[in-house]
Amino acid sequence: MSLPRLTVERVIFDRHPSYVAHVLYASDLSWADAHAVDYSARVLRDSESRARQRLELVQPAEHPHLAAWRSAFQSYGINPNRYPNGAESLLKRVLKQRELPILNAGVNLYNAVSLDYLLPIGGEDRAGLVSDLRLTHARGNEPFVAVESGTEVTAFPEKGEPVWVDAEGVTCRRWNHRQCRRTQLTAAVHDAYFVLDRLQPFPLEQLEQAAHRLGEHLRRVSPRCQLEHETLSA
Numbered sequence: 001m002s003l004p005r006l007t008v009e010r011v012i013f014d015r016h017p018s019y020v021a022h023v024l025y026a027s028d029l030s031w032a033d034a035h036a037v038d039y040s041a042r043v044l045r046d047s048e049s050r051a052r053q054r055l056e057l058v059q060p061a062e063h064p065h066l067a068a069w070r071s072a073f074q075s076y077g078i079n080p081n082r083y084p085n086g087a088e089s090l091l092k093r094v095l096k097q098r099e100l101p102i103l104n105a106g107v108n109l110y111n112a113v114s115l116d117y118l119l120p121i122g123g124e125d126r127a128g129l130v131s132d133l134r135l136t137h138a139r140g141n142e143p144f145v146a147v148e149s150g151t152e153v154t155a156f157p158e159k160g161e162p163v164w165v166d167a168e169g170v171t172c173r174r175w176n177h178r179q180c181r182r183t184q185l186t187a188a189v190h191d192a193y194f195v196l197d198r199l200q201p202f203p204l205e206q207l208e209q210a211a212h213r214l215g216e217h218l219r220r221v222s223p224r225c226q227l228e229h230e231t232l233s234a
Contacts, residue, residue, distance in 0.1 A: 003027075003191055004129040004166065006232065009136040012162065013234035016072055018200035021135070021232040022211045025126065025193050029222045031105040032187035036221035040108035043217060047112035048094045055095065060088045065118055068199040076161060078174055086120035086176045086197075104187040109217040110194055117210040120176040120197040127191050128183035131167035135175075138163045144170040145181050152181065164195075 006023050013019060031040075060066050061080075066088045070080040084092065090111055093100060100111055106123050114121040140159035145152060157163050157173055164172040172179045176197050185192060194214060198207045215227045 003126050004132045006133045006164075006193060006195065006230075007135070008232045009134055011137050012135055015075070016199065017234050018198075019234070020198040020204065020207060022196040022198070022207050023193060023230045023232060024196070024211050024215060025191075025228040025230070026215075026218055026222075027126075027191045027226045027228075029106075029190050029192060029218070029225045031218075031221045036105040037102070037108075037187075039221055040105040040112070040217070041102045044100060044102070044108045044112040044115075047115040048099065051091060051094050051115045052097075055091065060084075060091045060095070063118055065199065065202045066091075068201065069120065069197075072199060073174065076174075077158075078161070078177075083174050083177045086122060087114050087118050089177075090115055091118065104185070105221045106185045106187075106189065106192060106218075109221070110214060113196075113210055113214045113217070116213070117206060119202065119207070119210050121194060121210075121214070122172060122176055122179055123185045123192055123194040124171060124179060124183035125185055125189045125191070126183075126193045127189070129166050129171070133164055133166045133171060133193075135162065135164050137161065138165070138170070142170045143168075144173055146178065147181055 008021055061070060069085040073080045110121045110123045138157035138159060138161045140156060142165050144155050157170055162175040163170045171183045196207060196211050211229060218225055
């Protein structure tokens with residue numbers, strides 16, 4: 001039985017024609033050992049250090065790609081100060097001299113690449129999907145299950161909000177702001193997908209570089225994993 005795949009609906013491209021999602025599917029992952037965690041933690045700390053050196057005098061909102069995401073969020077009535085995109089959220093913490101938590105190899109590595117390229121990146125459990133996953137505008141009645149203060153909570157997106165959704169509900173709200181509990185990436189996951197989000201003026205060649213950099217890191221922590229790249233664009 002084939003695993004679910006990702007698609008972007010036309011309504012997203014009609015509103016944001018420069019949007020490109022590079023999807024990296026990774027299967028047969030085995031990354032729970034100490035080597036995987038240690039390697040990914042070193043990669044993450046190095047990325048944090050580089051980000052501080054490059055951007056210590058720059059406000060995240062002033063960076064051209066992050067500014068493009070802020071504008072895209074605002075076009076939906078989303079306050080980017082309260083709900084920043086994934087890359088800006090990471091960068092703000094790092095520039096405040098706060099280390100990102102060491103979670104598992106997958107999260108550590110995609111956070112590291114996100115910081116290096118200032119590119120929103122998310123990774124989730126592909127086996128946790130119950131159907132193909134679509135980026136679309138929410139109807140407003142799709143459940144989104146997350147954890148608040150240790151308690152599982154179900155919420156619902158705003159009507160028209162950009163969300164990733166399958167037949168069971170929303171897996172990521174506000175485009176790339178927050179992921180759900182159901183498809184959470186953990187060390188026990190064997191089949192994952194990673195989404196790298198691009199808007200103009202981010203160069204397409206750098207999007208490809210970031211995706212392949214992430215793939216190289218995944219092979220370092222899980223040498224036998226199988227990787228497949230797919231580009232979703234207008």
